Amino acid sequence: DAGVTQSPTHLIKTRGQQVTLRCSPISGHKSVSWYQQVLGQGPQFIFQYYEKEERGRGNFPDRFSARQFPNYSSELNVNALLLGDSALYLCASTMGGAYNEQFFGPGTRLTVL
Amino acid sequence: DQQVKQNSPSLSVQEGRISILNCDYTNSMFDYFLWYKKYPAEGPTFLISISSIKDKNEDGRFTVFLNKSAKHLSLHIVPSQPGDSAVYFCAASALTSGTYKYIFGTGTRLKVLA
Numbered sequence: 266d267a268g269v270t271q272s273p274t275h276l277i278k279t280r281g282q283q284v285t286l287r288c289s290p291i292s293g294h295k296s297v298s299w300y301q302q303v304l305g306q307g308p309q310f311i312f313q314y315y316e317k318e319e320r321g322r323g324n325f326p327d328r329f330s331a332r333q334f335p336n337y338s339s340e341l342n343v344n345a346l347l348l349g350d351s352a353l354y355l356c357a358s359t360m361g362g363a364y365n366e367q368f369f370g371p372g373t374r375l376t377v378l
Numbered sequence: 379d380q381q382v383k384q385n386s387p388s389l390s391v392q393e394g395r396i397s398i399l400n401c402d403y404t405n406s407m408f409d410y411f412l413w414y415k416k417y418p419a420e421g422p423t424f425l426i427s428i429s430s431i432k433d434k435n436e437d438g439r440f441t442v443f444l445n446k447s448a449k450h451l452s453l454h455i456v457p458s459q460p461g462d463s464a465v466y467f468c469a470a471s472a473l474t475s476g477t478y479k480y481i482f483g484t485g486t487r488l489k490v491l492a
Contacts, residue, residue: 269421298480307382307467307482308422321479355421366412367480369421 267292269358269370277376278346286341286373290358296320297339298367299331300355308355314339343375351377381405382470384483392491397455399486401468404449408470412480413442413453416465425466426453458490 270289278284290297296315300308313321314333333339337358343350353374357367383402391397399413409430414422428435428442428451435442441454455462465485471478 300482305484307384307469307484310479310481313479321474323479357421366424366427368424369414371419371421 269356269368271354271356271370271373273373274371275374275376277378279378280346280348282346282377283342283344284346284375286343286354286356286375287338288341288356288358288370289338290356291368294358294360294368295337296359297333297337298357298359299339299341300357301325302353302355302372304352311341346377348377351375380484381408382468382481382483384466384468384486386486387484388487388489390489390491391458393460394457397453397458397462397488397490399453399455399466399468399488401451401453401483402449403451403470405470405472405481406449407472407474408481409473410471410478411442411444411451412469412471413440414467414469414482415462416467416485422467455488458488460490460492463488463490 272287298313299311302308310323312331317333328344331341353372355372356370412427413425416422426437426440426442428444444451465487467482467485469480469482471480
C-alpha cells in the first residue's frame with residue numbers, strides 16, 4: 266500500500282510569492298494534518314482536516330490556508346512568502362478520531378530566497 | 379511556551395547497550411503520548427505510543443514509560459542497534475476545541491556506535 270505522498274519534494278520561491286503544497290493520504294484515511302518543521306525544531310502543527318472540514322488550526326498567520334478535497338487529499342497554501350517560511354512542510358494522515366497514530370509523508374522542502 | 383521538552387539534543391550509545399530518551403511536558407491535559415523516529419530526508423515514522431491511563435507500553439525492543447506525577451516519559455531501546463541512529467521526537471496530544479492536536483518536542487539525535 267502506498268504511504269502518504271507529498272508534492273513537490275523541493276521548492277524554491279522568492280519573498281512575496283505564493284506556494285501550494287499537495288498531500289495524498291493513505292487510502293482509507295480521512296484526516297490530514299499539516300506541520301512545519303524548521304531546522305533544529307520539532308514539527309509545529311498548522312492545520313488539521315477531517316472529512317473536508319477544518320478541525321484545528323495552530324498559531325500561524327492568515328497567510329497560511331488549507332483545504333481538503335472529496336478524495337481526502339489536501340493542499341496547503343502560503344501567500345506573501347517570507348524568508349522565515351523556509352522549512353520542511355510535513356503532511357500526516359490518520360483514519361480519524363482520537364488516538365490514531367499519524368503517518369507522515371516525506372515532506373516538501375520549501376526554500377524562500 | 380514549549381509544552382513538550384526534550385532537554386538532551388543528542389545521545390551516543392554503544393551497540394547492544396540501552397538507549398534512554400527523555401521527554402518532559404507541562405500540560406496536565408495531555409492524555410496520549412507518542413514517539414517518532416526520523417531519518418534525514420524522510421518524514422517521521424511512528425514508533426510507539428502510550429495512553430495516560432497506563433504507565434508502561436512495550437513493543438519489541440522499544441518500551442515507553444510514563445510518570446504522570448512527574449509529567450515525564452521516556453523511551454527505552456534495548457538492545458540498541460546502529461540502525462536506530464536517527465532523531466527521535468516525542469509528541470503529546472490533548473483534546474482542544476473538539477479536536478486532537480499533537481505537540482512535538484524538539485527532538486533528540488541518537489547515535490548508536492558499532
